[in-house]
Amino acid sequence: MKTMSALRPGSRNSLNLLWLALAIALVAGAIFWNQASSLGALERTEQVTYAFSNDPADVVLFVSRTASTPKETRSMTIYGDGRVELSLNRWDPIGTYELKLTPPELSALIAIAAEHRLPEWDYESIGRRIGVQLERQQISEREHVRVIIALESYQRGTHQHRDFVRSFDFLQLTAVAEAAPQVTELIGLSILTEELLRLWGEAERGGDI
Amino acid sequence: MTSLAPKIISQPRIDGAAQNVLRLAFLSFTVTILLFCTLASAEEREATVEFAFSNDPADVVLTVSTYADQTVSRRRLVLYGDGRTELSRSKWGRPTKTYVIQLSRQERNHLLHTAAVHRLPEWNDASILARMSRKLGDGVFGPPDAAVATVELSVKRYQRGAIKRQNTTISFEFKGVGSAAELFPEIQEIVGIKEIIGHMRILLRKAEEAQQP
Numbered sequence: 309m310k311t312m313s314a315l316r317p318g319s320r321n322s323l324n325l326l327w328l329a330l331a332i333a334l335v336a337g338a339i340f341w342n343q344a345s346s347l348g349a350l351e352r353t354e355q356v357t358y359a360f361s362n363d364p365a366d367v368v369l370f371v372s373r374t375a376s377t378p379k380e381t382r383s384m385t386i387y388g389d390g391r392v393e394l395s396l397n398r399w400d401p402i403g404t405y406e407l408k409l410t411p412p413e414l415s416a417l418i419a420i421a422a423e424h425r426l427p428e429w430d431y432e433s434i435g436r437r438i439g440v441q442l443e444r445q446q447i448s449e450r451e452h453v454r455v456i457i458a459l460e461s462y463q464r465g466t467h468q469h470r471d472f473v474r475s476f477d478f479l480q481l482t483a484v485a486e487a488a489p490q491v492t493e494l495i496g497l498s499i500l501t502e503e504l505l506r507l508w509g510e511a512e513r514g515g516d517i
Numbered sequence: 518m519t520s521l522a523p524k525i526i527s528q529p530r531i532d533g534a535a536q537n538v539l540r541l542a543f544l545s546f547t548v549t550i551l552l553f554c555t556l557a558s559a560e561e562r563e564a565t566v567e568f569a570f571s572n573d574p575a576d577v578v579l580t581v582s583t584y585a586d587q588t589v590s591r592r593r594l595v596l597y598g599d600g601r602t603e604l605s606r607s608k609w610g611r612p613t614k615t616y617v618i619q620l621s622r623q624e625r626n627h628l629l630h631t632a633a634v635h636r637l638p639e640w641n642d643a644s645i646l647a648r649m650s651r652k653l654g655d656g657v658f659g660p661p662d663a664a665v666a667t668v669e670l671s672v673k674r675y676q677r678g679a680i681k682r683q684n685t686t687i688s689f690e691f692k693g694v695g696s697a698a699e700l701f702p703e704i705q706e707i708v709g710i711k712e713i714i715g716h717m718r719i720l721l722r723k724a725e726e727a728q729q730p
Contacts, residue, residue, distance in 0.1 A: 370647035381654035452655035458643035
């Protein structure tokens, strides 16, 4: 008569492996849970709050894009009351359109800049994040984007600024943003330049000036 | 039946001398009208800016200073509400010479008028940068050795259209006023600073000349 023997050495190994897998799963779960909690905390502290002037004399946002062929600069200057001046410059200033944004449209435009962290613009940090991808990029066009942003206050985590003007330039935005799509600031810049061109398109179609 | 054709009425004959008098009268009339229109439009332009500054002798209404790094030279003007003005100058790091003069009401008003009509109470760094950038495209303005001008202006009341300032002090600094005023003559604020600095230089020169034996 055969008695049931204790687990064979092979089965014991399997059980040990099972326990080990369970332990690893528990530890991994705990780590994941912990990370998820701290990520949540990080996201909470990274909420962006900002305020901008409503004064009709104050420029709150300026975006210009200079293209090489043909060499021309299109820009939008946005004032605190929502007035927008669109300007086209080839050799000399050759055209200006003026339009007015509604308060929600103005807020939405400023939100693009603020929530993509443009007030924190830091070439070194962006350069690090763009990193290797830039070297692989075939740059085919010379494109120059300039942004000026003026806010009364801006806060995201430890980044706090009051009554400040930040201006910066960026070359070959389209090419670099395609190569490094994870960089928040470049996403913001791309959306702003799209807005600039969209407003220009609308103004030219309207042809009221 | 009535005719719709115009009736020809006999015209009086005008001799040569009378014609000349008429021509002269017509010319004078035209010039007067043109002059009136020009003055009216100039008045209208200025009328769009309303402003008031303190007359109190204790209140500083305008402070302007320039500092040139290369020559270590500094000029400064402090204008009080009653027209009293402190002027000072130092060059190559030598001791500062200070003069106190009294501006006439007309001179005081002229300085403040220059500041107001050139919209200095509206000064906004981002606006100046934006207007310069519109013209520069991808270029950069920044003469490295230029002097830095610092302005502080206290207005009781200022209004241009929807833009209003009340009992406020505006202060700012700008580098390279001279070359910027040439490059961007359409930026009123920069032209205004240049004019005020020009006034300050003239006043300083006069004060220095008055002190010389």
